[in-house]
Amino acid sequence: MNGTMMQGSLVLPSLLERAGKLFSKVEIVSRLPDKSLHRHTYGDFYRRARQLAEALQRAGLRRGDRVATLMWNHYAHLEAYFGVPASGGVLHTLNLRLHPDDLTYIVQHAEDRFLIVDDVLLPLFEQFKNRVSLERVFVVPLTGAPVPEGYENYEDFLATATGDFRYPDLDENEAAGMCYTSGTTGKPKGVVYSHRSLVLHSLASALVDTLAVSNRDTVLPVVPMFHANAWGVPFTATMVGAKQVFPGPHLDPVSLLDLFEAEGVTLTAGVPTIWLGIVQALEKEPDRWKLQPMRMAVGGSAAPEGLIRAMDRFGLRVVHAWGMTETTPLGTVSQVKATLRDWPEDRQYEIRAKQGLPVPLIEIRIVNDQGEAPWDGKTMGELQVRGPWVAASYYNRPESADSFTEDGWFRTGDVATIDPEGYMKITDRTKDLIKSGGEWISSVDLENALMGHPAVAEAAVFAVPHPKWQERPLAAVVLKAGASATEEELRAYLATKFAKWWLPDGFVFLDEIPRTSAGKFLKSSLRERFKNWVSEREGQGA
Numbered sequence: 001m002n003g004t005m006m007q008g009s010l011v012l013p014s015l016l017e018r019a020g021k022l023f024s025k026v027e028i029v030s031r032l033p034d035k036s037l038h039r040h041t042y043g044d045f046y047r048r049a050r051q052l053a054e055a056l057q058r059a060g061l062r063r064g065d066r067v068a069t070l071m072w073n074h075y076a077h078l079e080a081y082f083g084v085p086a087s088g089g090v091l092h093t094l095n096l097r098l099h100p101d102d103l104t105y106i107v108q109h110a111e112d113r114f115l116i117v118d119d120v121l122l123p124l125f126e127q128f129k130n131r132v133s134l135e136r137v138f139v140v141p142l143t144g145a146p147v148p149e150g151y152e153n154y155e156d157f158l159a160t161a162t163g164d165f166r167y168p169d170l171d172e173n174e175a176a177g178m179c180y181t182s183g184t185t186g187k188p189k190g191v192v193y194s195h196r197s198l199v200l201h202s203l204a205s206a207l208v209d210t211l212a213v214s215n216r217d218t219v220l221p222v223v224p225m226f227h228a229n230a231w232g233v234p235f236t237a238t239m240v241g242a243k244q245v246f247p248g249p250h251l252d253p254v255s256l257l258d259l260f261e262a263e264g265v266t267l268t269a270g271v272p273t274i275w276l277g278i279v280q281a282l283e284k285e286p287d288r289w290k291l292q293p294m295r296m297a298v299g300g301s302a303a304p305e306g307l308i309r310a311m312d313r314f315g316l317r318v319v320h321a322w323g324m325t326e327t328t329p330l331g332t333v334s335q336v337k338a339t340l341r342d343w344p345e346d347r348q349y350e351i352r353a354k355q356g357l358p359v360p361l362i363e364i365r366i367v368n369d370q371g372e373a374p375w376d377g378k379t380m381g382e383l384q385v386r387g388p389w390v391a392a393s394y395y396n397r398p399e400s401a402d403s404f405t406e407d408g409w410f411r412t413g414d415v416a417t418i419d420p421e422g423y424m425k426i427t428d429r430t431k432d433l434i435k436s437g438g439e440w441i442s443s444v445d446l447e448n449a450l451m452g453h454p455a456v457a458e459a460a461v462f463a464v465p466h467p468k469w470q471e472r473p474l475a476a477v478v479l480k481a482g483a484s485a486t487e488e489e490l491r492a493y494l495a496t497k498f499a500k501w502w503l504p505d506g507f508v509f510l511d512e513i514p515r516t517s518a519g520k521f522l523k524s525s526l527r528e529r530f531k532n533w534v535s536e537r538e539g540q541g542a
């Protein structure tokens, strides 16, 4: 027997329609390159997103055609988030931190037809423009300067719409968006999001036990809109009609804190590096900003426990989440269950520093050489996930089929444990694991602990080859400005928390840790640079 319910399609235009009809007066605020604020409303956004959809159709966009964006976080990018899928096209966000060679590969591989680009990013586009074949390029005049010869003005393009727009009859499984993973090895791989996956992901993200995004929030995604859809925040915030604030290209701690204060931000999202910078700014000038009680979704890399504690001291609550481009991205969120609320404070912090519980409709498991691992909080293995917003394949990449298991799970490449309460904890990336004498050492645990030391701004722990142990950990440390710590002090600090054989063989002090385009530690570069560290040290008679 079937249910007697309608077969409503889960498509993005229903979110856009709701936002336009119910929340037309709610504000959308964007910081422009010159730091001035651009303000408009959901009413303007609704009208302009539909204009974009109509203009694209008039320009000959066919169902499934890719429209690329090369843009910072701001109002026009939000228009593209909804206008492109509403036209039947596929929004393909390009990561502006990638090398022009990678961008060339990605635009060609995705067969992008049109591009919308910020005027301030034209110098980047011009580095690969002649290597790609885009039919039309629309420039968003963020600076107000005339659009250079040879390009079309985005505003003029919107003006080609007559207001007579009808949504195509979209199937919920049609492609709506696409994003390439910015992995540290191999060619970037494309993930294609369906309307259905984005709508379900928005619903799940808004839940009180996940990110709790509500109409009463003022939301500021620091995470770029070109990285895993800014974790879906713009879709979710639009669905609930929350005020949205976009930082444009200004992502330094002071600019962000100014914007949090001026616009009354209550929810934000970004990688730990951003928040480590914010904590330092707040510690330096604790009375400078009057902030609302804020929640900050932290993911992309592990949120160190020290960061969660430091934020709490300023009334800012870290919500630690894990996800990937392939998981749209929200997979797990670490909220303390009601049944654990009477656990001692230290244990609650320990839970909040884990990557968390799978969100509804997502399943997780740990698999190692012995098969599926028990949920004992100790046994490590590869984290595998499945659910309605988890990729089942990569776009046009049959050679990557081994990322998916025969029984329908996605192999994340992360190494994790799951405890008896169901909290998942990432211990490493498969390729970043340190295997010393056949035993695994978690680089993430060591670096998180190091980042809790008062003199340490950042730390990355990585494997160096060792003649006896195969591999040993080495720590690269960046000290806070004006702070000092010796190798012996740092080792003694770690010795209180870890078994002796886990302690790094050495500590190297650097000015900065190399990063990927997504702001994560680029450990492959550290491994390469220090690959002879053990033999060189022995050569020095150490």
Ligand code: AMP
Pocket: 181, 182, 228, 298, 299, 300, 301, 302, 303, 320, 321, 322, 323, 324, 325, 326, 329, 355, 412, 413, 414, 426, 428, 429, 518
């Ligand atoms: P991306 O697809 O660029 O978003 O990268 C996904 C990867 O980031 C995951 O496979 C993890 O290795 C890492 N990651 C994301 N969130 C976390 C987190 N909360 N803690 C540790 N690693 C994370």
